[in-house]
Amino acid sequence: MESQYAKKHMAWLNLFTGMHYGARYLKNRWREFLPAENFEYVEKMSKLLFASVDETCTNKRALDLGCCVGGTTFNLAEKFDEVIGIDCCKGFIEFCEELKKNGKATIYSCEEGDLDGEMMAEIPDSIDRSRCSFQLGDVQALPSDIGTFGCVVISNVIGRLENPIKVLRNLPGLLDDYGICVIASPHDPLEDFTPKENWLGGFLDKDGQKMKASQTIKDILSEKMELIQSVEIPFVLQYQAREIGLTISEVQVWLKSPKIS
Numbered sequence: 001m002e003s004q005y006a007k008k009h010m011a012w013l014n015l016f017t018g019m020h021y022g023a024r025y026l027k028n029r030w031r032e033f034l035p036a037e038n039f040e041y042v043e044k045m046s047k048l049l050f051a052s053v054d055e056t057c058t059n060k061r062a063l064d065l066g067c068c069v070g071g072t073t074f075n076l077a078e079k080f081d082e083v084i085g086i087d088c089c090k091g092f093i094e095f096c097e098e099l100k101k102n103g104k105a106t107i108y109s110c111e112e113g114d115l116d117g118e119m120m121a122e123i124p125d126s127i128d129r130s131r132c133s134f135q136l137g138d139v140q141a142l143p144s145d146i147g148t149f150g151c152v153v154i155s156n157v158i159g160r161l162e163n164p165i166k167v168l169r170n171l172p173g174l175l176d177d178y179g180i181c182v183i184a185s186p187h188d189p190l191e192d193f194t195p196k197e198n199w200l201g202g203f204l205d206k207d208g209q210k211m212k213a214s215q216t217i218k219d220i221l222s223e224k225m226e227l228i229q230s231v232e233i234p235f236v237l238q239y240q241a242r243e244i245g246l247t248i249s250e251v252q253v254w255l256k257s258p259k260i261s
């Protein structure tokens with residue numbers, strides 16, 4: 001019998017493959033109730049990244065921290081010569097490898113109870129998949145020889161880490177001058193992932209002031225980088241055919257400016 005872990009893992013895989021690759025199926029189905037753009041998180045994120053790249057930066061390597069099922073990692077290969085996606089979930093990395101090898105993979109959505117719906121994840125031919133590599137790893141303990149990048153993305157991951165501050169403090173060191181860093185988060189802290197003493201926000205400080213993650217991220221990163229844009233991008237997770245959840249991430253775009261360091 002399938003273990004609870006395997007079941008949970010499959011449920012997560014289905015949710016995120018639907019989010020990263022299922023837009024063309026899901027957005028038409030629910031367009032009467034939810035504008036199609038809510039289903040285009042990965043596309044909107046890639047557009048924002050490409051628009052934010054400072055051409056002064058000669059480093060053509062990109063890093064996707066907590067890459068999950070790889071939607072953004074593959075898209076980054078349109079603009080960057082080498083893209084590394086890192087995730088701590090073996091099943092997600094295996095899915096990314098399958099997609100890298102074959103260019104397509106069957107994905108599933110929970111239709112109703114035990115019934116699944118089938119969709120196809122496809123990477124467009126225009127994307128050179130050989131530029132992407134995937135590593136199983138912890139973004140809180142990156143390999144010491146990982147090098148530097150022109151672009152680092154950490155999307156919807158910071159609120160799922162045991163020690164988010166450690167990761168934030170490491171970000172500027174991963175970038176070359178004029179490199180960009182994009183941090184997206186719905187700022188939804190959960191004690192299941194982050195011990196309360198490590199939360200970035202969502203509590204009152206000792207003086208009774210409201211602490212918010214958005215500001216904490218700015219306080220930490222502004223020591224070494226320049227905030228060039230802050231926008232909101234929605235995403236949809238489909239739990240069952242008629243049960244979908246809308247989340248809105250705040251997306252901060254930071255530039256490693258040589259003026260600040």
Ligand SMILES: C[S@@+](CC[C@H](N)C(=O)[O-])C[C@H]1O[C@@H](n2cnc3c(N)ncnc32)[C@H](O)[C@@H]1O
Pocket residue numbers: 019065066067068069086087088089092137138139140154155156157160161162
């Ligand atoms: C909510 S998903 C977001 C995925 C994707 N970046 C996006 O925005 O759609 C969070 C991802 O972070 C990964 N993750 C969580 N903690 C991690 C860690 N310490 N190291 C590496 N990956 C981690 C999870 O496995 C999952 O794939």
